Amino acid sequence: MSEKNGSERRLTTRGAATRRRIVAAAADLATKRGVGETSLDDVMEASGASKSQLYHYFADKDALLREAAALQAERVLAAHGPLLDALDSLAAMRVWRDAVLALNRRTGCPLGALVYQLPPSARRARTTVEDGLEAWRGMIEDGLARMQSRGELAPDAAPADIAFAVLSAVQGGLLLSRSAKSDRPLELAFDMALAHVAAQVRRPADRSLAETPRSR
Amino acid sequence: MSEKNGSERRLTTRGAATRRRIVAAAADLATKRGVGETSLDDVMEASGASKSQLYHYFADKDALLREAAALQAERVLAAHGPLLDALDSLAAMRVWRDAVLALNRRTGCPLGALVYQLPPSARRARTTVEDGLEAWRGMIEDGLARMQSRGELAPDAAPADIAFAVLSAVQGGLLLSRSAKSDRPLELAFDMALAHVAAQVRRPADRSLAETPRSR
DNA sequence: AGGAAACTGGACTGTCAAGTCCAATTGATG
DNA sequence: CATCAATTGGACTTGACAGTCCAGTTTCCT
DSSP, X not given: OOOOSTTOSOOOHHHHHHHHHHHHHHHHHHHHHOGGGOOHHHHHHHHTOOHXXXXXXXXXXXXXXXXXXXXXXXXXHHHHHHHHHTOOSHHHHHHHHHHHHHHOOSSOOHXXXXXXXXXXXXXXXXXXXXXHHHXXXXXXXXHHXXXXXXXXXXXXXXXXXXXXXXXXXXXXHHHHHHHHTSSHHHHHHHHHHHHHHHTTBSOHHHHHHHXXXXXX | OOOOSTTOSOOOHHHHHHHHHHHHHHHHHHHHHOGGGOOXXXXXXXXXXXHHHHHHHOSSHHHHHHHHHHHHHHHHHHHHHHHHHTOOSHHHHHHHHHHHHHHXXXXXXXXHHHHHHSOTTOHHHHHHHHHHHHXXXXXXXXXXXXXXXXXXXXXXXXXXXXHXXXXXXXXXXXXXXXXXXSSHHHHHHHHHHHHHHHTTBSOHHHHHHHHOOOOO
């Protein structure tokens, strides 16, 4: 089995940089134009690398795609991580919501898009995306668990389940926002998710505040 | 401008049948393998048509794609239409939910997938998908409006907004169910949507029944 | 019937994209 | 410095795919 993955034998500083440039360019293009509309020639031009460089660092297009997907997952997690790490109250969740809305370019979710865009051949890349989404959901779950241990969420609430629902709302909202070219779907979906969490909050005061989150 | 669309001058019974076969095959393949993985040769083989037939009935691939997208939208609306036409109560919404869950093949939404899969070049096809999703949302909205006029939904509830949230949950749930290869995300997302509607139901009895729809 | 138009088969073209190959250059290392 | 591995340029091969073309067949309509 040829090894062109992380366990590359040696890797010069320059080589590592080239490699990174290539992956970044692939991830950018895949996000911007879509996976199917991203050719290696495009990646070459965008990264300033040559054909032989691509095949020096990656076994084939699928391998590159896999790393691009991993980078995209990293980026998404890096964007939401700090906000989700701080998730320990409804107020913090509203902060997260505002950030997500501010981030929304009506272009959909770069990670969610891959669920539908990756060709069946790219099995590894697919797995990477699945793991990324699951990690994302896990971060939400952890935040909800913190809320619960702080006594903010009802003891019988199920953070794992709620996290699935919340991430579904976000993904669906992003998809519909892309389709409708409007922020409204995402806004409404996220507010539903907020209300869903708020409905399981202990303190009635905070709950009533959140149950009618009609923006403005 | 050449006309190969609906206003085709004349169309034999046989011709119309061939045309339909082609569109159906294209829609099937696009759903099964993805738009990017569907070549005209594939469509030829699946439909038993020849190259010249494809180009006799369609100006180019984008035109075919557009009709395939329209057919896919029709199919989805036809599947949900009867259930959504009957939507006039929480109970009816639960029936719809059960049907959607039963329909789920963990393959995502054939219509939602197109939002991410259609190439930017296929502008018309894109519009068709957007219209399809909007029509779907409209059907949900209409059902909620019926609930409202029946006095089941609070007078200040906004059916249009709720419909966006509900469809977001469905789309996100389907996407995550595809990724996770599990029905759970869709189930949890849909139950959240149900609770969201139930929260705006007048009769407290029905509401309490629905607010904890934890399946089983 | 018989001409026109719809329909069909299938070979052909041009383009583009993935992947290969080899020679040349740069850098690391003893 | 000598040597070897890492790195790079870029031409080349191969195949797939969208789209073209024309000749032949079937159907429609008067």
